[in-house]
Amino acid sequence: MDVSLDLLINAIAAGLLLGGFYAAVTVGVSISFGMLDIVNIAHPAFIVLGSYIAYFVSINFGVDPIVVSIVALPAFYALGAVVYQVYYAAFERRGQESLRGLAFFFGLLFVTEVSLILVFGVDYRYVNAAYIGPSIHIGLMDLPLRMLVPCLVALALFGALQLFVTRTFLGRAIMAVSQDQLALQLMAADPVRIKRIAFGISIATASIAGALLIVIQPVEPSVGREYIGRVFAICVLGGLGSMPGTLIAAMILGVVENLTSTFYGPSWAPAVAFGFLLLTLAFRPAGLLGR
């Protein structure tokens, strides 16, 4: 195989940009699964929902898709709060999270995807924006803006959340509820409310991740499924509950996936994430930086 340096460097660079985007996709699950122990496998479906909302408003009103997603944040937050409330009332309170909760979220995933098919059909949709098309050149590297901008936005999102979790009272309460609910209760904070807020934030990130997704690639209702494995692979590899770990794991996955795709063909790419996941689960379930 003829590996040119040019190709290799660009594959790695693109992989890093992809990894940044993957971090934004995963951060929501990092919160819901890593900190709240809720297996929300419907998260990718919410991201795709975000993509379609960004698409719809952008195409019909000419607004930039990422801007749309930021405006849509409160709506997604509310959606997250409602979903958590149902989940809590139906499962968490009764102590039957595992089987029922999984089936519940799986059902949500399915309902969301099929609803999108009914409304928008199965054709691929894409958006237009100023940064989709041009690239910037740095030395041997060719960085498409369509990947660079989402990566930067993703890193900004990530940074904001990291600050939130470490510097604000609410953020630290969320970290606390993942470690010791009783202590939190004794500090007169309501764990259920804290968890609801956290889950709401988790779904809100899906709004932004969705806009980033449709900037990077055309979207159709079932693309969410490829991301289920990626998201949980990154979460587990990075170590549950560790946000820096999630970022590192996302970068690693992005690079490996892109290298595989470039040199072995894109049809092998989905197997990379899931393969990673299986290997991590089999040999080092605590992940790289897990607690």
Next chain:
Amino acid sequence: MTALLHVDNVSKRFYGFVALDDIDLEVQPGERLGLSGPNGSGKSTLVNCICGALQYESGSVHFDGHLIDGLAVHQRTQRGLARTFQLPRPFHSLTLADNLRIPLLYTVHARSGPMRSAGDLDSRCHDLLDMVGLADKAKRMPRDLTQVEMRKLELARAMAAEPKLLIADESMAGLSHSEVGDILALLVQLNERGITIILIEHIMSAVMSFSQRLAVLVSGKKVADGKPEDVVRDPEVVRAYLGE
């Protein structure tokens, strides 16, 4: 006489926190050992280590003359080591009788081969329930039981496994005086049949009246081990419970 259970320098850490620090404990066959200590001192952690639910970093556990370190929980049960749980954990989708059938099928049969017909099995379940006073509720589900009845079911289920050693983990927490007496009488009855018992309990009156020997854990370390009346006068034990 070789000890039935020998815990040899067992230590257990949870990341930075030392839950058990070099615990050394022996239990003789037929003995009634009390194990006490303030909350968080490591009693349940020790039980989990002995039974195999937790892995320990160092030390070893010998049971009935054999090293049991690598064995899974069910293997230890099959060798005669039974336990109850602090918070009762019944099989909530099975009737009381069926709850007892499980250890009979999986432990007693596994150990000595299926000797019992279906009828024998049923009558054995009935006898066990009768011993704890739950015979009339054989066809009920665990969710219909009161707290004390659930604890009795826990004990009955542990007994169904025909153990050599029974570890009763806080079976009496939250019970009234007479209920505590009921459980205690049951444990004494079992001991008289030859079952070695480790009683883990806070209720000092129960511990004192039941135990032939008493060990006390404080912050993961064993601070006392001897005759109950001596141990309660030990200054370190008094300090642990009452403070300086």
Next chain:
Amino acid sequence: MNALKFSLIAIGVGLLVLAFAHWLKLDYFYFAGYTILQFIVLATAWNILGGYCGYVNFGSAAFFALGAYSAVFLHKLYPLPIPFLIVISAVVSGTVGFGMGYLTLRLRGAFFAIATLALSVVLQTLVVNWAYVGGSRGAYIIRPETIEFAGIQFNYIEYLFVLMLVLAVVALATTRTIERSQLGFGFATIRDDELAAEASGVPTLRLKLIATTLSGAFMGMAGAPFPYYISYLQPASAFGLEYTVNSIAMPMIGGTTSWVGPLLGAVLLGSLQQYATVTISSAVNLLIVGLMLVGFVILAPNGLVGLVQERLYRRRRP
């Protein structure tokens, strides 16, 4: 009533229905019936691990597809009668089920579920990249028009229907037998409280491996005749999410604690879907399945059978 008697009665009922349809020349019946019988097998298989043991498995489509592709592979290599293919598919899927179980059953329930999803995608990717079985272009299997038994010509689709009927009965008889056996009790304790089960002497890992192997084997068996039924096999259709969602929704709606549950769920939901696909659209029918799953999971977690059992228990209690 022992397993043999049950099986014979069930097959008798099925053949009676078949004779009726044959006499009325209802061709559509065979296609719809085959699909429903297939779902009975899938739902029953899923329930062994998901319902009895409480370990949710998102890989149903993978095992089903594995069975289908084993059949395609063998068909290209050396065509064998379908019953042989069924057995071989069972062995292949069962072995993969065992392997998957061995790797993942030590994990907490949530991780196990995700691992099964991961396996499903890995398998799909492998198949898509394997040209011998057609890869992403798909594989064609010519389905003969008729088949001869004892001198009588039957439609091939009737033959497939009977095969699936036998499989369904075997699956139901097996789970019914398990339920009443020591193994069934062991499974129930794993579902209820795995730690307490271990403490009572139940070898949980061994039992879970038995469950994954059986579950995988039955799903593979259901997949083996599929290429003949559909004539053109594509990874997207074989690994389709509708197999996964249905094999979860049907037992959860019908009831997960009894062999009747998956049967009930498959017949009800399967018929509903056949009706919806024909009258409305296939997308709407999937929406209905999803909504029903969510609804039942929230409101009636033990399914229809659970509701009935609960009612009977309360009436028995004074």
